[in-house]
Amino acid sequence: MVVVLENNISDSDKEIIRHFLETKGFKVREIVGENDTIFGAVGSVSIDKREVELLKGVEKVVPIHKPYKLASRELKKEDTVISIGPVKIGGNRIVVIAGPCAVESREQIIASALAAKEAGAVMLRGGAFKPRTSPYSFQGLGREGLEYLREAGDLTGMPVVTEVVAPGDALMMKDYIDVYQIGARNMQNFELLKTVGSMGMPVILKRGLSATIEEWLMAAEYLLASGTEDVILCERGIRTYEPYTRNTLDLSAIPVIKKLSHLPVIVDPSHATGIRDKVSPMALAGAAAGANGLIIEMHTDPDHAMSDGPQSLYPEQLEKLICDIEALAPVLGKEMA
Amino acid sequence: MVVVLENNISDSDKEIIRHFLETKGFKVREIVGENDTIFGAVGSVSIDKREVELLKGVEKVVPIHKPYKLASRELKKEDTVISIGPVKIGGNRIVVIAGPCAVESREQIIASALAAKEAGAVMLRGGAFKPRTSPYSFQGLGREGLEYLREAGDLTGMPVVTEVVAPGDALMMKDYIDVYQIGARNMQNFELLKTVGSMGMPVILKRGLSATIEEWLMAAEYLLASGTEDVILCERGIRTYEPYTRNTLDLSAIPVIKKLSHLPVIVDPSHATGIRDKVSPMALAGAAAGANGLIIEMHTDPDHAMSDGPQSLYPEQLEKLICDIEALAPVLGKEMA
Amino acid sequence: MVVVLENNISDSDKEIIRHFLETKGFKVREIVGENDTIFGAVGSVSIDKREVELLKGVEKVVPIHKPYKLASRELKKEDTVISIGPVKIGGNRIVVIAGPCAVESREQIIASALAAKEAGAVMLRGGAFKPRTSPYSFQGLGREGLEYLREAGDLTGMPVVTEVVAPGDALMMKDYIDVYQIGARNMQNFELLKTVGSMGMPVILKRGLSATIEEWLMAAEYLLASGTEDVILCERGIRTYEPYTRNTLDLSAIPVIKKLSHLPVIVDPSHATGIRDKVSPMALAGAAAGANGLIIEMHTDPDHAMSDGPQSLYPEQLEKLICDIEALAPVLGKEMA
Amino acid sequence: MVVVLENNISDSDKEIIRHFLETKGFKVREIVGENDTIFGAVGSVSIDKREVELLKGVEKVVPIHKPYKLASRELKKEDTVISIGPVKIGGNRIVVIAGPCAVESREQIIASALAAKEAGAVMLRGGAFKPRTSPYSFQGLGREGLEYLREAGDLTGMPVVTEVVAPGDALMMKDYIDVYQIGARNMQNFELLKTVGSMGMPVILKRGLSATIEEWLMAAEYLLASGTEDVILCERGIRTYEPYTRNTLDLSAIPVIKKLSHLPVIVDPSHATGIRDKVSPMALAGAAAGANGLIIEMHTDPDHAMSDGPQSLYPEQLEKLICDIEALAPVLGKEMA
Incomplete structure (x- = not known):
């Protein structure tokens, strides 16, 4: 001091x-x-x-000390590479995680998983518990959704990730999923972080709507201090005064995080922009800025999606995007995983 | 549309x-x-x-519809006035809620309650579960803290309010407290809102760090739709680019809320400013802007407080502040409750 | 360092x-x-x-040094009190400056001056050069407006303040006005600051839309280093993510400025809120927070104003507001000037 | 409406x-x-x-109307392509403009021009009038700097761009330069916009520190309405609450602008990030997001630069970056100009 x-x-x-x-x-x-x-x-x-x-x-x-320790680059010089089944996240790889916003039915998530796999994605996303800003909106299928998600993952050989919204759900969810996701609105829900961290499994930690990079790393510290070693940071846009875009995707956070921390960082261009035609340019920009991966919403029938249809890519758009990323990767010194 | x-x-x-x-x-x-x-x-x-x-x-x-209904002024023209034991919040009253950041011991909270009462406060605050940005900081006394808080409230005849941080705690807490508080970081922790709302008791809902007024009212809507009728909104500063102050107290939100909603709104100048010498000017400004009350941190020995000592008033400062508010009240057409 | x-x-x-x-x-x-x-x-x-x-x-x-010197409290311990004709700004006084957004005609500004004086204001404002966000909007009467403003000031014995928007106008304006105003959008127009400062007259310096307090004081430093000793800082709302209010009035800046600088600080609730019914509560809150004065838009016929009618008070509203401030002043240890 | x-x-x-x-x-x-x-x-x-x-x-x-007309895509469906000597900006090209922050001497700007040309840049930048936040900092060589800049441009066959800070300088500068630059702090200095627009020459218009996209396009409208047809928008980072980076580069603005306007848009990663090691990743990200060009600070001896040395690339870093952009361009369907 x-x-x-x-x-x-x-x-x-x-x-x-x-x-x-x-x-x-x-x-x-x-x-x-x-x-x-x-x-x-x-x-x-x-x-x-x-x-x-x-x-x-x-x-x-x-103050001269950083308040986080386990998340810091000082503690661990080399990049953390996280293994999730056949998938590795971190280091010089770029991975694409894809799937619908919400699990809507058994058929829908299986069709989505097949399409995501076909397009080149390596992990499946899909929400079973949906934190919605309105109490009157669709809140997800719950446990039933987890069962369908697991089945779709097993069928395609892809690990699955889904959001956890309450400490009381964490243990039950462990049987169904490979990776927990903590949403932006819960980034500083410390009780949730402590419980989820204690499960000892990989966690994708989204950056809070107006979280500083230091607060984000402190939330990662909560997870790491509670028992997991595998935290993947996810930049998804921050709140600014600009009304044209839903959020402002903060890509400069990527080189900053790479310097401060050994943890992998991925980008969610779907929630950052909120609208389909801006997802691909921002996904490419995220890769160019140095992200270790992308998490992208895709729906086999976005026009009838139960949530976030307008920001979901069509399967063929996802395929085109993954091709473009494959072309970019060698220029960036990266490999597609 | x-x-x-x-x-x-x-x-x-x-x-x-x-x-x-x-x-x-x-x-x-x-x-x-x-x-x-x-x-x-x-x-x-x-x-x-x-x-x-x-x-x-x-x-x-x-869009032309407001997304909230129960919280809207359209549904209910007259101001909601909430009765909590002998205290009424809303309408043309100004109330002062005071107490330490955290319950630290039986002695400390009893001394605080006596000092707050003496200074003119009508409700007692004190945290038993503390959501801290660092996993390595003091996290509160938990249930033991609730017992001491209840005892201090009973001794002084003041209702008590404390923060709830996990859905699993809500039912247990009901026996100890008169008002739940939802903290800024949990304003969009929807699972917590649903559980706490279902308790049917009064709730102080702090505005999220970067919540819009509409999101804040939607969080109130979650509480109201889950079973309580008594929500008190609490402005506590928002996040801006300005580094000199911890948060930017958004007092213009008060006349805006008064127009959009029938719910009472209070101001927390302690968390907004984070430093003792700015608490009183901002408390007076909040009252002048039309707030229905103030929630203020006070400690009988701030220099040895276990958390937030630097923003806690000394008892004599609280007394002076309450005197000043009493002098302002008639100019503002308000009564001290 | x-x-x-x-x-x-x-x-x-x-x-x-x-x-x-x-x-x-x-x-x-x-x-x-x-x-x-x-x-x-x-x-x-x-x-x-x-x-x-x-x-x-x-x-x-x-860095450990403050970048500003002349504006700092360290250089000058006691409050600067600025004399403008019969008016003094600073110390323990509260002054009210009032008038229309723009000078529209000789009749209008004279009527406004009489109404402002009658209501209790001590200085007259009115724009002759209007910086508008659209090139297609009314840009002010220019020099003709300055003549009418001067006449209205002389008639009522009130000093006059108006905005300067180009370095080339500063010298010419000196004959017509008592105080220059630098608008929020020009706070870092350094060429303008240098020229206006060199006139050696009092200047009201509005805070930039997203200026930090330090940048604001650095802009004051430009004026002070160029030749004037009389700078009045004016808080007029900052840009945040909140869409309901035009700007977020940052009243906590007032106690911060009072600690860092010896310069007087006033509040402009009209531009901060942009709508008439929020002007008075925010004016009172500004006074309660410790401001040395208020600058308020008033129009004798706001419904036909050529600019900013919706945020202009009616003369009787201004009169009521000034009465309320007079009632608050002794509670705050202040005198109305 | x-x-x-x-x-x-x-x-x-x-x-x-x-x-x-x-x-x-x-x-x-x-x-x-x-x-x-x-x-x-x-x-x-x-x-x-x-x-x-x-x-x-x-x-x-x-409101349902856009307030800008001349800048809108509705007025002009096809992309505007601006010719500046041998350089074309707009459409499917990516150009790199490079040079030092400030012109420091004849030798320095000539060496910089040769290095920029060698690295693959097609236009030369260099400041002669420097708008500095402190009145005590180096303010540029003025007219002398313009002479050296012109000479360096002529020697290398590159058009030159420099910032204009006062309306009174615009006419004089016309003899020395090919493109005017309006800096971020002057984006809403409307008198400057009107005068510079009336010169009828190309203008690079930087986005204000906290300007919305609509305000930025309105500033372009001022230029277009005053007499020029050639406006290049430049994203250079916006102000947010995040303290780790100097500004937050808003790359999502690029696809938004492309939809709303026919004007070319370039990115300034040097001012956005403020530090050398983040310039290249953000430059690549800008290109990937769809920018028509990049403006990059480079110095032949950054350690002894008179301003902004820490954000200036070494010539060999610029060369490496331009090679990388050349490799990316075909993936993005673009050509290097």
């Missing part, structure tokens, strides 16, 4: 601050310049920096 | 759009101007507007 | 960084803790912090 | 609204549904929508 002192601080105020920091367990060094004085306070001490800011004569307090 | 058509739309595209809307159950009327044509589509039909936006020849789609 | 080093930095990288800083003119002190090492670099040196961030082994760089 | 009426509006209020709209020149049609009534008001009438919102019984007003 660095404590910048006010220009005209009195000696007694300075001593009070020094004493406060030492009492808390910090080792304090003073640095005096022509116009300014700072205290450098080092030590493995955790403290609310505002406690120091409130002391008389303090101009500003600057 | 209003569908604005492109200038040079063909007749056949126009007919396809009209047919699509009629099939969905809308009654469609065409309005032709010199430079533009629109379809007005009315009816009690729920539809994802993007489905129409994707049709050829559509320029823009504008 | 504080340079946080990476955990596992090599000795040679550390020496390269130290040498780089010393070559730039910094005095460098190393502080070693259990888990971290920092360099404190002090000295009156100006440097782009990213130059240091790019050095191998650097984790983070934290 | 669509006027949504309140559910329980009285007949007389409805007639007042209808009469108001007809008096303003609108043709009004009423559409009545089960639960709602709307007025469709069509006609070539310009009106402040808030005037209608304030009428009793009005729930909401929705």
Whole structure:
């Protein structure tokens, strides 16, 4: 922690601050310049920096530690590569996860799985519990949906991922799925993070609607501290003032995450843009920015989808997109998985 | 729903759009101007507007319905006034709810309750389950904290409010508390909203960190649709680009809410600003903007608080603030409750 | 400047960084803790912090100096009080500046001035050069408008303030007005700031649409460094994701500014909210938050105003508002000027 | 304009609204549904929508016209392709504009031009008038810088672009440059837009720090309405709450702009990210998202640059990046120009 002192601080105020920091367990060094004085306070001490800011004569307090440990690149230099059945996520691979927004019926999810596989996807997505902004909207098939999803995954040999919305569901879901997904609105639902992390399985963690990169990594830290080692970060657009797009896809977060953390990061261009014709350009841009994968909504009949039809690709659009990504991959030094 | 058509739309595209809307159950009327044509589509039909936006020849789609009903001023013209023991929230009253961030011990919460009562507060707050951004921080006393909180409330004759963070806790908590609080990070934790709403008790619903006013009212709608009639909205600052303040307190939301909804709205200046010396000016500003109450963190020994000490008022500061609000109230046409 | 080093930095990288800083003119002190090492670099040196961030082994760089000097509270402990004819702005006074958005005619501005004076305002506003988002909108009466404004001010004994939009106009305007206004969209039009500052007259500086408090104070610094001593900061709402209100009035900026700077700060609730019925609650909230004044749009016939009619108060609304502020003032320890 | 009426509006209020709209020149049609009534008001009438919102019984007003005309895709179906000497911008080409942040000396800009040309860039950038956030920073060489820039352009056969910051400079600059640049902070400096537009030359218009896409197109409209036909839009990152990156590059704006407007759009990854190692990934992502070009800061000796050295590429990094873009181009259906 660095404590910048006010220009005209009195000696007694300075001593009070020094004493406060030492009492808390910090080792304090003073640095005096022509116009300014700072205290450098080092030590493995955790403290609310505002406690120091409130002391008389303090101009500003600057924390120097990152608050996350397990998620940090410092702890683990090499990229984490996560194995999910035959699929590997991380390192120099690009994977495509695809499927409908919601599991609507046995037939629909099986047809979707076949189409996704045919188009080149390697993992299947599909929601059984849908967190909807309106209490009057379709909320998903629940456990029945999980059964159909598992069957579709087994039939096509693809691992499956689905969203978990309540701590009480986590254990039951374990039998049906390969990867949990934590949605954007639940990124700081800490009870959910603790329970899901304790299942010890891979988790896709979506970035919250207005989460900073640090808060996102702290949510990953909750999962990692609770028992899983396999967290995949998923950028899905953040909230800004711009009304034309549903969210603003923050692709610069990808190189930032790559520097701060060893965890793989994927992009969800479907929720980021909310409309079909912008999904493919943003998927390509995500790959070009360095993402380890893409999670894309596809529906065999988007015009009759029960949710998010307008942002779902047609199977042939997905196929075209995966071809384009395959063409891009070598330019980016990546391999399609 | 209003569908604005492109200038040079063909007749056949126009007919396809009209047919699509009629099939969905809308009654469609065409309005032709010199430079533009629109379809007005009315009816009690729920539809994802993007489905129409994707049709050829559509320029823009504008929904005309508010998505919330029970929370709307249209459903209920007069202000909702909520009775919680001896306290009434809503209408032309201003109430002050006060107490520490967290229940730390039996002694601490009893001392806090006595100080809050003495200063003029009418309800007691105190957290037993603390949602913290770091998994390594103090997470609250849990059930033990609820017992102490109840005891402190009973001793002083004040109703008590505390945050609920997991659906599984809601039923157990019912025996201890008078008002549930849903925190900002859980505003769109829909499973929590459904369970807490079904308890049928009053709920303080904090605005999410980057929730729009409409999303906030939709979260209230979840609570109201699940079984409670008593929702108190709480503005606590939103996320903006400004780094100097922790959050940006959005006081203009108060007159907006008053127009859109019959529900009472209170202000939390402690979390909005995060630092003690800005709490009182923002509390007064909140009252002046029309809030029905304030929820304020106060600690009998903030320098040794286990969380959020730096934003907690000293008891004498709370007393001074409540005096100032009492002086303001008649100018604003309000009564202190 | 504080340079946080990476955990596992090599000795040679550390020496390269130290040498780089010393070559730039910094005095460098190393502080070693259990888990971290920092360099404190002090000295009156100006440097782009990213130059240091790019050095191998650097984790983070934290500047410790405020970039503004003349605007800072450190330079001048006591509040600046600005005299404009009979009016004083700053310290413990609250002033109300009122008038129409635009000067539309001689009759209109004279009628407005009389009504503003009658209602209790002490300074007259009115735009002669209007910066409009559309090139096809009314752009103001120009010099003719300045003449009418001056006449209206002289007739009522009120100083006048109007917006300047081009450096080439500043000198000519000096003969007509008492205070220049820099609009939100021009807050970082540095050429305009330099020219207007060099006129040596008082300036109202509106906060940019998405300006940080530091950028705002830097814009004030441009004015102060160019020759004026009299800058009045004006909070007028910032851009956020919320669509219901035109802007989000950031009242917490007021106590922040009061701590960082000696300059007076006023609030413009008319542009912040954009709609008449929210102007008065936000004006009262601004006063309660500690503002030194309010600038309010009023029109004698808002329904036929040439611009911003919907956010203009009727004269009787202004009168009621000023009465309410007079009643609030003593509670806030302020005097109406 | 669509006027949504309140559910329980009285007949007389409805007639007042209808009469108001007809008096303003609108043709009004009423559409009545089960639960709602709307007025469709069509006609070539310009009106402040808030005037209608304030009428009793009005729930909401929705404008249906785009406020820009000349910039719109409706006016001109095919992509605008702008010729600047031998360079063409727009359509299916990708161009790279490169050069230092500022012209620092004759030698420096000539060396930069040679390096940029060698790396594959087709146009030269370099600032002579620098709008700096601090009045105490280097403000550019001014006219002398323009002379050196022209010389460097002539020597290498590359057109040159530089920023204009004051209306009074525009005419003088015309002799030295091929393209004007309007910076982000001046995007709504309407006096500057009018003067620069009247020069009739190509203009690169950077998006304002927190400008919506509509405001950006309105700024383009100012230029187009003032006399130029050649406007190139430049996305350079917007302001969000995220502190890790300087700005958030909004690449989804590219497909949006392509739909709304016929104007070419380029990306500035240097200012968007502010740091060298993120420039190349974001440049590739911009190309993948559909940009017509990139404007990139490069310096032959970034460590001694007078401004923005840390975000400037080394010449060999630029060369590598242009090679990568060349490899991507055919996948994207584009040609390098």
